[in-house]
Amino acid sequence: MRQWIYTSSGERLYFDRLGRYDYPIEEIATCLSRICRFAGHTQRNYSVAEHSVWVYREVKRLGFDTRTQIAALLHDAEEAYLGDVTRPLKQLLASATLRTLSQQITYEVFVRHGADGTNHRAIEQADKALLATEWEQVFEHQPPPEPFTDNALDIELEFLEPLHAQILFLMAYEELQEELAGESAA
Numbered sequence: 001m002r003q004w005i006y007t008s009s010g011e012r013l014y015f016d017r018l019g020r021y022d023y024p025i026e027e028i029a030t031c032l033s034r035i036c037r038f039a040g041h042t043q044r045n046y047s048v049a050e051h052s053v054w055v056y057r058e059v060k061r062l063g064f065d066t067r068t069q070i071a072a073l074l075h076d077a078e079e080a081y082l083g084d085v086t087r088p089l090k091q092l093l094a095s096a097t098l099r100t101l102s103q104q105i106t107y108e109v110f111v112r113h114g115a116d117g118t119n120h121r122a123i124e125q126a127d128k129a130l131l132a133t134e135w136e137q138v139f140e141h142q143p144p145p146e147p148f149t150d151n152a153l154d155i156e157l158e159f160l161e162p163l164h165a166q167i168l169f170l171m172a173y174e175e176l177q178e179e180l181a182g183e184s185a186a
Helices: 025-034 048-061 066-073 087-093 096-113 117-138 162-185
Strands: 004-006 012-014
Touching: 025 048, 025 162, 048 066, 048 117, 048 162, 066 096, 066 117, 066 162
Parallel strands: none
Antiparallel strands: 004 012
16 A cells, blocks of 8 residues: 655655655645645635744744744644644544654654744644634634634734745745744854
């Protein structure tokens, strides 16, 4: 049985050799900009790339360091290779295999791009606050499946087309890499 996929850059990602892949940022940005949040069940396109930029912005607003901000931007990077599995389905499956693959890819992406995931609670908090925001703006009049424990953020989602979401994601990444380089030089 084939245990690999062709990636958007034309390379093969072998799921049994995740540590040998480069995880290029352009590829991650391209894929995340093409994947719609909520398994596509939205009235307008709202990509994982745009979502990731909002999570990064919130973590930055909260004053976390550059490496944590990179982790926030890349917190859903594994979805570029595994797809967007909705939260309820993840909970229903509780698949150790899916969780392990997700964690391995996340680790490899973080290592290659200078991210520090040790402040994962801050990223989760920003992600949950954004979920409340998304629910209000994406589903408007639909009640949430469960009460949100976090308040919605005071932002307006942009519902960017894929190419614009990709560019926004890459611009955020480049800005963070420049900050990281500046910190290293100091």
